[in-house]
Amino acid sequence: MADNDQEYEAYPREIAGLSVYEESSRADVVLSNGMAWTGKRQAKLKAAVDVETGEVRFYIDPADVKKLLPKKHTEPGS
16 A cells, blocks of 8 residues: 555646636736736746646746836836
């Protein structure tokens, strides 16, 4: 029985890096801060699924988080 446990443990607990697409266009789904739809202000949405529970988790590349931060105000007094 221990052999079966070892075989099972070799399987991943999560499958990550899955792409998420909008069905009609097969284009990547992206996150954007507000109405900023330029590539500079977008982060591609990825997904992962827990193989035991089927729970889906959405995430972005940590390096892209800064793209989603609000722009600093340049107006005087703000």
